[in-house]
Amino acid sequence: MSTDTQRLLLIDGHSLAYRAFYALPAENFSTSTGQTTNAVYGFVSMLINVLADEEPTHIAVAFDLGRQTFRLAEYPEYKAGRAKTPDEFHGQVELIKDVLKALAIPVVVKEGFEADDVLATLACQGAAAGMEAGIVTGDKDAYQLASDSITILYPKRGVSDLTRMTPAAVEEKYGVTPANYRGIAALVGEKADNLPGVPGVGEKTAAKWLTKYGDLPNVIEAADEIGGKVGGSLREHLGEVERNYRLNQLITDLELDVSVADTRRGEVDREALDDLFDQLEFQVLGRRLEALLGSTTEERPSADIPEPRLLSAAEFTSWLQAVDAEAPVGIATDAQFALGLGTVDSIGLAQHDDVVATDLSRLDESGVDALSRLLAEHAHLTFHGAKAQLKALVQAGYPMPWLETDTEIAAYLVVPDQRAYELTDLCTRYCGFSPGQTEPEEGTLDLALGGADAALRALGRNAWSTVQLAAALRAILADAKMVGVLDEIDMPMVTILAQMELSGIAVDLTALQGLIDEFGAQAADSAEAAYAAIGHEVNLGSPKQLQAVLFDELQMPKTKRTKTGYTTDADALADLLVKTGHPFLEHLLAHRDSIKLKQTVVGLHRMVADDGRIHTSYLQTVAATGRLSSVDPNLQNIPVRTDAGRRIRDVFVPEQGAGFSELLTADYSQIEMRIMAHLSGDESLIAAFRAGEDLHSYVGARVFGVGVDEVTAEMRSKVKAMSYGLVYGLSAYGLSRQLQIGVDEARELMDGYFERFGAVKAYLDSSVENARSVGYTETMYGRRRYLPQLTSDRRQVREMAERAALNAPIQGSAADIMKIAMIRVDAALREAQLKSRVLLQVHDEIVVELAAEEYAQVAALIRSTMGGAAALSVPLDVNIGHGPTWQQAGH
DNA sequence: ATTGCAGCAA
DNA sequence: ACGTTGCTGCAATC
Numbered sequence: 061m062s063t064d065t066q067r068l069l070l071i072d073g074h075s076l077a078y079r080a081f082y083a084l085p086a087e088n089f090s091t092s093t094g095q096t097t098n099a100v101y102g103f104v105s106m107l108i109n110v111l112a113d114e115e116p117t118h119i120a121v122a123f124d125l126g127r128q129t130f131r132l133a134e135y136p137e138y139k140a141g142r143a144k145t146p147d148e149f150h151g152q153v154e155l156i157k158d159v160l161k162a163l164a165i166p167v168v169v170k171e172g173f174e175a176d177d178v179l180a181t182l183a184c185q186g187a188a189a190g191m192e193a194g195i196v197t198g199d200k201d202a203y204q205l206a207s208d209s210i211t212i213l214y215p216k217r218g219v220s221d222l223t224r225m226t227p228a229a230v231e232e233k234y235g236v237t238p239a240n241y242r243g244i245a246a247l248v249g250e251k252a253d254n255l256p257g258v259p260g261v262g263e264k265t266a267a268k269w270l271t272k273y274g275d276l277p278n279v280i281e282a283a284d285e286i287g288g289k290v291g292g293s294l295r296e297h298l299g300e301v302e303r304n305y306r307l308n309q310l311i312t313d314l315e316l317d318v319s320v321a322d323t324r325r326g327e328v329d330r331e332a333l334d335d336l337f338d339q340l341e342f343q344v345l346g347r348r349l350e351a352l353l354g355s356t357t358e359e360r361p362s363a364d365i366p367e368p369r370l371l372s373a374a375e376f377t378s379w380l381q382a383v384d385a386e387a388p389v390g391i392a393t394d395a396q397f398a399l400g401l402g403t404v405d406s407i408g409l410a411q412h413d414d415v416v417a418t419d420l421s422r423l424d425e426s427g428v429d430a431l432s433r434l435l436a437e438h439a440h441l442t443f444h445g446a447k448a449q450l451k452a453l454v455q456a457g458y459p460m461p462w463l464e465t466d467t468e469i470a471a472y473l474v475v476p477d478q479r480a481y482e483l484t485d486l487c488t489r490y491c492g493f494s495p496g497q498t499e500p501e502e503g504t505l506d507l508a509l510g511g512a513d514a515a516l517r518a519l520g521r522n523a524w525s526t527v528q529l530a531a532a533l534r535a536i537l538a539d540a541k542m543v544g545v546l547d548e549i550d551m552p553m554v555t556i557l558a559q560m561e562l563s564g565i566a567v568d569l570t571a572l573q574g575l576i577d578e579f580g581a582q583a584a585d586s587a588e589a590a591y592a593a594i595g596h597e598v599n600l601g602s603p604k605q606l607q608a609v610l611f612d613e614l615q616m617p618k619t620k621r622t623k624t625g626y627t628t629d630a631d632a633l634a635d636l637l638v639k640t641g642h643p644f645l646e647h648l649l650a651h652r653d654s655i656k657l658k659q660t661v662v663g664l665h666r667m668v669a670d671d672g673r674i675h676t677s678y679l680q681t682v683a684a685t686g687r688l689s690s691v692d693p694n695l696q697n698i699p700v701r702t703d704a705g706r707r708i709r710d711v712f713v714p715e716q717g718a719g720f721s722e723l724l725t726a727d728y729s730q731i732e733m734r735i736m737a738h739l740s741g742d743e744s745l746i747a748a749f750r751a752g753e754d755l756h757s758y759v760g761a762r763v764f765g766v767g768v769d770e771v772t773a774e775m776r777s778k779v780k781a782m783s784y785g786l787v788y789g790l791s792a793y794g795l796s797r798q799l800q801i802g803v804d805e806a807r808e809l810m811d812g813y814f815e816r817f818g819a820v821k822a823y824l825d826s827s828v829e830n831a832r833s834v835g836y837t838e839t840m841y842g843r844r845r846y847l848p849q850l851t852s853d854r855r856q857v858r859e860m861a862e863r864a865a866l867n868a869p870i871q872g873s874a875a876d877i878m879k880i881a882m883i884r885v886d887a888a889l890r891e892a893q894l895k896s897r898v899l900l901q902v903h904d905e906i907v908v909e910l911a912a913e914e915y916a917q918v919a920a921l922i923r924s925t926m927g928g929a930a931a932l933s934v935p936l937d938v939n940i941g942h943g944p945t946w947q948q949a950g951h
Numbered sequence: 952a953t954t955g956c957a958g959c960a961a
Numbered sequence: 962a963c964g965t966t967g968c969t970g971c972a973a974t975c
Contacts, residue, residue, distance in 0.1 A: 602972055603956055622956070624973090629957060656958060659970060683966055687961085694968045697960035705959085732961090788964035797963080856962060867965040871961090875966095903961040903966090 068186040068320060069116035070179040072197035073123045073167070077103045077156055079198050079215055081149050090848040091341045099152040100340060104159055105488070106196070108349055110213065110222065114194055118323040120182060121160055122168045122175035123153070129172055131307045138255070138307065155340065162333040164326035168318045173311060176202055180310035183210050185320045196222065201245060201308045203230050206238035235267035243276035246304035247294075255304050258297045260290050276305055328353055364493055368408065368415040368520025370513060373427050376418045379409070380430035387411055388440040388464070388530065392522035394515065395452035397677075398692075400564055400669030402452030407431075408519030415524045417516040420456070428457075435461040444468050444483045444526045447680070450558045460555055467526045469550050470533035472681035473542055476845055481681055487525050490532040495525040545843050549876060550680065552883045556898070557678045557688075559886075564673035565695075565712050565899045565907070568945075572665055572711045579658035579704075583651055590647035600651050603628050609644070616640055657704055664711070667693045673715075678901070685868050686843045686875040688901060696902045700950070709947035714909050719895065721912040723949040724942040726922045727905035730755060731874045731936065732787050738932040739840070739869065740823030744816055749934035756780040762816040763809065782809055786820070787870050789863030824866055831865040839872035840930070877936070878904060881929035888921050907946060915942055 080102020089098035111119075132138045160167055168178050176199050183193040187209040195202050196213040203225055206212055212225040223229070230238045247266040249257020269286070273279045279286075280302065283295050294301070330353075337346040371379060383389060390410040396403050408417040423431065435441070436459040443449055446466040454460050471481045471490075488494050495518075537543050591597045594613070599605050606628045610616045617639060619632040626632075630649060637645040667674050676695045678688045690696040698712075699705025714720040728734075733755070737745040748758045753768065760771040760779040771779075778799055785795055796806035814821040831837045832850040845868045849861035878901065885898060885906070895911035896918045906926075910918060919940050926938045941951035 599972080601957090601970090604973070624955065627956085652958085656970095660959075663969070679967095682968095685966060687966060689967050691968065694960085697958090697968065699959060701959085785964060788966090790964050791962095793963045795964090859962075863965065871966065874961095905961085 066118060066186075066189075066191045067114060067116045068118040068120075068183070068191045068193040068323065069110065069114050070119075070182055070193060070195045071107070071110075071121045072175045072179060072195070072199065072202075073103070073121040073156060073160075074153070074175055075198040076106060076196060076215070077153055078149070080106065081152070091339070095155075095340075096148040096152065097155070097340050097342070099149060100155045100159065101342065101345065103156050104342070104345055104349070106215070106222075107163075108345070108352055110194075110196060112352055113222075114213075116194070117325060118186070118191065118320065119325055120166045120168050120318065120323040122178035122182075123157075124175050125169035125171050125173070129174060131174070135255075135303060135307060155336075158336055159333070162329045162336055164328055166318050166323055168316060170314050170316060173314060177311040177314055178316065180205055180312045181314040181316060182318075182320060182323070184312040189320060191320070201242070201250075201310060203234075203241040204238055204308075204310060205312075206230050206241075234263060236270050240270045240275055242305060242308050243270045243279065245308050246276060246301050247279075249300075249304060250308070255307065256297075256300055257304065258290070258294050258301060260293050265290055276301070365495060365521050365524060366410075366413045366415045368417050368517040368524075370516055371416050371418045373418070373422050373424050376416065376423065377427045377430050379414075379416050380427070380434055383411055383434060383438065385438065386440070388442055388527050389434070389438055390442045390523035390525070390527035390530075391449070392444065392519045392526065393449045393452065394519060395449040397448040397451050399667070400562075400671060400673065400675035402448070402455045404449065404452040404456055406516055406519060408516065408521070408523040410520060410524035410527055413524075415520040417520040417523075419516070432458050435459050440464045442467065442526050442530045444522065444529070446554050447558050447561070448677075450555065451562055454558070454562060460558065463551065463554060465526075465530040465534070465546075466551065466554055467529045467533060469554065469680055470530065470537065470546055473546055473550065473843070474533055474536050474540075476681075476686070476843075477684040483522055483525060483529070486529055486533075490536070491525075491528050493525075493528075495521045540842075540844060542842050542844065545841055545876075549841065549843075549879050549883070553680065553879050556882055556886050557680065559897070560899055560901070561675050561677055563897055563899055563909070564669065564671070564675035565909070565946075566673050566715045567664070567668055568711045568713050569665075569668065569672065572661060572668075575661045575707060575711065576658065576665060579654050579661060582654035583658050586647045586651035586654060590644055590651055593642070593644035593647055600648060601655070606648070610636070614640075614642060614644070616642070653702075653704070657699065657708070660699065661708060661711075663693055664708070676900070683875075684845050684864075685872040686839060686879075687871065687903060688875070695900055698946075706947050706950075709950065710945040712907075712946035713944065719911055720909050722910045722915065722942045722944060723899075723946055724896075724908040724910050724915065724918060724922075724940065725905055725946070725949045725951070726908070726919075726926060726938055726940045727902075728874070728878070728926065729937040729939055731877065731904050732870050733783060734932060734934045734936065735840070735870050735873045735877075736787060736820060736823070737934050739827075739873070740817075740819045741933070742817050742819035742823070745820060746934050752935075756783065759783060759813070759817075763812040778809060779813075782813060786813075786824070787867060789866040827869060828862050828865045837865050837868040837872075839869050839876050841873070841876045843872050843876060845872065874904065877930045878906075881926040882906065884925045884929060885922055888925050889918070892917065892921065894918060894921075907949070910942060 077099045081099035084098040084102050089101050090096050157167055170178050176197055179195050179197065183195055183205055186193045187207065191209070193210045194213050195205065195210065198215055200214065202212045206225055206227045213222040214225050216223045227238050230241055234241060234244055236244060244263055244266045247257050247261050248263055249255050269279045270276065273282050280298060283298060286294060392408045393404045394406050405421060406417065406419050435453065439462065441461055441463045442465045443463055444467045446463050450461060467483070467486065468481045471486050484494055534543065537546055587600055590600060594609060598609055604625065607625045610628065611618060611626060616636050619626045619636065630652065633645050633649055664674060669675055674693065676690045677692050678690055680688060682689045699708055712723065714723055734749055737749055744762065748755055751758060756776045756779050757768050757771045760775045761768040763779055764771065764775055781798055782795055792803055792807040792810055795810065796803040799806065831847055835848060836844045836846045838844055847861045847865050849857050850865060852858045852861065882898065882901065889896060894914050894917065896914045897909050898906050899909050900907035908918065908922070923938050923940060927936045930936065939951055941949050943949040
């Protein structure tokens with residue numbers, strides 16, 4: 061960009077704010093006073109980026125004004141059918157205008173016109189005055205304005221990534237000139253504006269026609285000579301197309317209160333801006349803006365990343381030998397891991413501002429030694445998403461590193477309910493710079509053009525970035541007193557999980573194949589019987605087709621509504637079976653059972669690796685409470701409640717012929733209720749656990765006012781359901797439905813419980829109230845979960861948050877205790893030089909592969925370690941079993 | 952490719 | 962509207 065050209069930046073405020081609102085999760089952007097700020101954050105973040113990128117000399121933001129526009133007047137259905145914008149959005153537009161005012165950026169509106177018309181007018185005026193104009197808008201109609209002097213900056217995904225739509229880019233994407241883009245839009249239609257186009261005509265067909273006939277009026281004129289089905293379709297919809305064409309034309313000659321000269325950048329009101337950002341609690345964003353406004357050179361933040369050096373094998377070795385043992389080292393690799401096998405080809409390393417990268421395959425022996433020593437001995441290694449990389453490195457022959465910080469996990473601890481923790485996003489958010497593209501652009505040309513080197517440099521940048529990010533996140537965790545959770549619980553877990561996943565668990569393939577055949581045959585039989593019962597075939601797996609059979613064909617009474625019709629879930633079907641006695645239902649239910657089992661065993665079979673074992677992956681940053689989750693396959697939901705289901709657990713066995721003899725399972729009994737007893741301090745409940753009697757009978761005796769041996773099986777099961785339900789925030793209505801009893805009886809049960817265990821109720825209530833006032837819940841070890849929805853005025857949203865607030869400290873403390881136990885078990889097994897190893901974790905249970913002759917020692921070690929993992933006011937009971945399969949090791 | 956339903960676990 | 966936290970597979974929809 062030449063410095064003497066004047067650059068005009070024009071932004072569609074409403075459309076960008078709206079995109080930001082939906083791109084950023086509202087629950088992660090809310091101030092302590094409850095103001096939602098996601099749209100403001102996204103908008104301002106986009107604004108900062110675009111100011112840095114475009115360096116405009118002139119700038120303006122347009123907003124829509126007035127409900128009545130000329131488009132609506134011509135077509136009353138314009139933009140109809142759009143969902144009502146949520147209340148959380150409107151207030152944020154005002155905040156955005158406040159920010160713009162402080163930044164001295166004029167806001168332009170014109171009654172009866174949309175923001176894009178205003179922008180089009182200003183852009184044309186600017187272009188006429190010899191300026192370069194950029195229009196930031198989420199409305200593609202603006203493409204029609206693209207020219208040598210006007211570029212459209214269209215947000216690709218979210219609001220952070222803007223595509224530059226020049227005339228060439230428009231032509232490349234749509235095959236037509238910007239002027240003809242209107243024709244494409246008119247033919248294809250725009251769903252968001254409720255402007256239907258020609259059915260069957262997409263961008264390709266539209267472009268073909270426009271190229272052939274020149275422009276849309278010519279296409280319309282020639283409509284009669286266009287053959288085929290689409291030709292007919294076009295003739296039928298000419299009216300709509302002409303209307304779309306009129307409506308999507310942007311107005312470029314509005315009379316505005318603001319002229320291009322008025323948009324010259326003015327003096328920023330720093331004080332107002334500081335106040336505003338304080339109020340919005342935008343710390344990082346404030347610093348980013350500060351950096352941008354403060355420096356006259358307006359250096360890009362990403363320019364701060366040191367340029368990575370690509371090293372030869374010899375250079376790499378000497379770099380490693382010169383590493384400072386006291387300073388953090390960032391590591392990033394291109395590791396991939398699937399089905400028990402990993403690959404890692406290249407590595408980036410960073411210490412201080414020295415960033416290097418190399419191909420691992422090129423390393424000679426001394427290079428491998430030096431890297432091994434770094435991994436084994438350095439005390440300050442930082443990764444982002446370490447576990448898969450550790451596994452791949454270990455399989456490549458390197459030692460298992462001791463890692464100080466995994467920035468993905470640190471970011472999870474800071475905000476545990478985010479969907480993704482991408483390094484780039486986190487750097488933008490917490491450090492105010494962006495390491496940029498983490499992987500080279502797709503496409504075969506890249507390799508030829510040095511894509512491999514670019515990929516190496518990206519690894520170097522990632523390695524450096526993760527060190528900066530670790531420092532930023534640790535500072536935040538220190539403020540929240542959560543460094544202990546990071547260092548003592550979640551970091552040590554990473555290597556333990558990596559080892560468990562590398563081990564995997566052996567399966568008996570013959571037995572597994574047997575189950576596939578058996579469950580498959582059962583499913584086929586039930587399906588046949590079901591078809592016979594109604595006289596025709598139907599896809600039993602399709603709720604929609606089942607509804608047709610049950611409610612239309614067989615005229616059965618309607619079940620509970622779902623979004624798309626009536627439920628056909630197992631409860632409802634069982635209910636219908638009682639009411640109608642129709643044999644179809646019986647066979648359908650049997651089919652559901654066996655097809656589900658078959659699906660499960662087929663899924664497991666698919667995941668057996670070449671070593672005959674299943675290597676699940678544990679996810680450490682998914683469950684908002686601190687639990688682990690398991691994928692590929694999920695080994696935390698293997699059936700156990702039915703006999704048929706339990707048989708699946710029989711295919712999990714110890715490794716054959718390697719000195720392993722049995723599997724051992726160890727689980728905490730009623731850990732969540734014990735935690736509830738501890739946290740509430742309820743004397744009765746604590747006494748119940750200390751008595752060591754059957755908990756549900758003990759509680760049942762209290763609730764029903766009878767002796768412990770007078771508690772019937774029915775009473776016990778009711779109490780059991782209620783006790784478990786309490787941990788989840790169960791209501792009387794929910795309890796009544798689950799137990800198939802009246803709401804009154806359920807209410808009496810709950811009242812009875814709370815009367816005898818008063819401190820439990822007090823604890824549950826105060827726990828929610830406390831979370832509402834501070835904004836988060838806490839486990840016994842300080843792991844937080846933020847729940848800003850606790851102050852929502854939408855009842856359903858608020859109550860959902862209340863139940864989450866009730867559950868999170870209990871579920872989360874249990875998860876913490878299990879993690880601590882696993883860390884200590886791992887250490888104790890090592891210490892005692894035992895060969896047995898932990899393979900699986902299922903929330904309150906671990907599965908251990910027992911080396912021959914080690915049962916007694918391992919059982920004792922695990923019982924005492926798990927039982928002593930936390931000091932509660934009640935004992936932590938551990939059940940242990942062992943046997944030749946997972947099923948038989950259970951108890 | 953995404954959404955909804957259904958069903959498994961703790 | 963009415964019980965938390967997860968994952969997977971299928972059908973239907975875009």
